[in-house]
Amino acid sequence: MLTRPAIDRVVGAALDEDAPWGDLTSATLIPEAATAIASLTAREEGVFSGGEVFSAAFRLVDPRVEVSLHIADGERFAAGDRLATVTGPARGILQAERIGLNFTQRMSGIATLTARYVEAVDGTHARIVDTRKTTPGLRAFERHAVRSGGGHNHRFSLSDAVMAKDNHLAVLTAGGLSVTEALLAVRARLSHTTHLEVEVDRLDQIDAVLAAGVDTIMLDNFSLDDLRTGVDLIARRALVEASGNVTLETVGAIARTGVDVISSGALTHSVRALDLGLDVSIATAPVA
Structure with missing residues (x-):
């Protein structure tokens, strides 16, 4: 969940990076008492995300700046739509502008791309999920998007569940235990609330993993035919996750093999930020 402390910590760091000793341009050119009204406007269609993050950039620069959001996270918008109105001291608006835009453009880009993946699997029971391939420090933001x-x-994070991949299994079985024995020993040490997922990259690995009573089996880089066979072999005794080579062009066919989950790092690591702009419509400077 994206909390206010998490937002303020990350946005605050970004603002410090962008203006470590203040905004020299605004301080030099803009009268201290000047006020402005600006509109966050969409220059292309998409799905919105990051409204609270956008607002935080202005609030942290100058609490007197007010942001009125006209759209909620998860709602669609068209090119030309006004997404938010920002009013208050002009210096604060100009200083926070770039950071606010950077976050909401990226988050809306992720939300828009994710929505396309979700649309592509419509009519199946597969759910689209992200991965840990997120921008360092921005995971909470990108996961929210x-x-x-x-x-x-x-x-x-690595602290949330046990997910055994090929390298883990190679180390785990180096002492002579079979995959099933090693995984049963792992399961015995886990609490009943801890999820256990195991990655396989061949059909002949599935039976040994199933015998250990795991919760999810990830079929990594399987062909469509092998995915269908894997789903049949697992026969609902565990959740089936498909991963690898997942694109907008392939995700629909992957979903129709009957898998439960499709994970894609592309949702966060290959996204394009949406084109949003902040345009000042009214500026008022004090009379000399």
């Missing part, structure tokens, strides 16, 4: 687009989140 995925949810804005109708997607779901995978484990948030």
